[in-house]
Amino acid sequence: MKLIIPKIVEKLNLSDYAKEFGDQTMDVWVNPDKEVGEMHDRNIERTNLIINKLIELKAERQSKGEKWFEDVGKGLQAEFLANLEAADKKAKEWYSIIWSQGEDETRVTIEEVSKLAETAKESDPMFFRWICEKTIDMIVAHRVNRKN
Secondary structure, three states: OOOOOOOOEEEEEHHHOOHHHOOOEEEEEOOOOHHHHHHHHHHHHHHHHHHHHHHHHHHHHHHHHHHHHHHHHHHHHHHHHHHHHHHHHHHHHHHHHHOOOOOHHHOOOHHHHHHHHHHHHHHOHHHHHHHHHHHHHHHHHHHHOOOO
16 A cells, blocks of 8 residues: 655644734644654754753852853853854754745745744744744644544
8 A cells, every 4th residue: 555644734823823914824834754853852952951051050150150150151151052052043944844844935944934033033022932832732733633
């Protein structure tokens, strides 16, 4: 038997965030393959590790003092922040993939995801976070939904 499992793309209605969006939607690939799923999981793990290292660094700064931080801690902080920035870029790459599986005119580049995040930060700080969280919610809902 030859069975082809299609990419399933659902619409995220932006009017669920605010009615002013009208009929604008975004495409969300709700059944990403193993490779794309693992890409997301690895990036979450990496991000959590970096955040924990920054928390540990803050505690060390308090216990070892400002001299230590100036001599050692600042370099570590810069390294951790650079790693966090790289993880953020990877997350935007993942969203670009997830939001680009519909029609050609709905595809989104990493640069467009970055621009959307920056624009939203200035004009509506919760919007980008909301579409990211809704995207994850849609993927999880698809995975746990039993089809009859």
